[in-house]
Amino acid sequence: MPAVSEWSADCLVGAITPCGQCRACLSGNGSQCGHGGDNYEAMGGWRLGNTINGSQAEYVIVPNAQANLAKIPDDLTDEEVVMCPDIMSTGFSAAERGGVKIGDSVAVFALGPIGLCAVAGGKLSGASLVIGVDSDPRRLEFAKQMGADVVLDFKNQDVVSEIKKLTGGGADVTIEALGQQATFENALRSLRPGGTLSSLGVYSGHLNVPVDAFGAGLSDRTIVTTLCPGGKERMRRLMNVVRAKRFPFRELVTHSFKLEDIEQAYELFGNQRDGVMKVAIRP
Secondary structure, X not given: OHHHOOOOOOOEEOOOOOOOOOHHHHXXXXXXXXXXXXXXXXXXXXXXXXXXXXXXXXXXXXXXXXXXXXXXXXXXXXXXXOOHHHHHHHHHHHHXXXXXXXXXXXXXXXXXXHHHHHHHHHHHOOOOEEEEEEOOXXXXXXXXXXXXXXXXXXXXXXXXXXXXXXXXXOEEEEXXXXXXXXXXXXXXXXXXXXXXXXXXOOOOOOOOOOOOOOHHHXXXXXXXXXXXXXXXXXXXXXXXXXXXXXXXXXXXXXXXXXXXXXXXXXXXHHOOOOOOOEEEEEO
């Protein structure tokens, strides 16, 4: 096809698929892409493995490939860039949507791979204090490598109280990266009046906003949500971040399996054995 003739099968990265032409994309909301139409579609920019076949295969059809595929630089490995389209883009978008500014304080709740990328995103956005919250000692330690200045174990500490002490009354931006009621409430209670809670979590069922934590709606607190932005220009920028080696993004990929061994990969990941964080599948 002429539209994608510049690409070869061994030089591509890209998994998020906004069309780049619809009303949503042209308005800067490519994650809610309307696929060429005038309407917004919830999670419309995320099609692979969602509304069409996913990428765990030898060959993948990428919608709107010209707008989304980005060439992997020769000096970066597949494992170094595999986090860019989803995990890195999502984590960084939390800091972006939260409006992190130079000198801000940021608290990130839940330090899985996306939360760890949110930590790095907050630091790269100019935050002078980044606080990571989790209970896994290994992830708390890794958060320091990703830019966290302070880490808190929610099982052993009153994290809301500690964050308020560290920030002088509440963080400028809190990031919720798990999708649970308790985590959401702690993120909201740790926020200063006028601050922003940036939510990455995928919630199931009802999510309740406690009136007291929200200041009865009069505290000027803002809640925003985000989903990984895509497009080849964003991939180019994220790969530049990886190349700069400010943070060890490669170490988020702890295991690698061949496609024919994918059941073993899912068993490992599903049972969270052997220190697994993310697994790469090689076709």
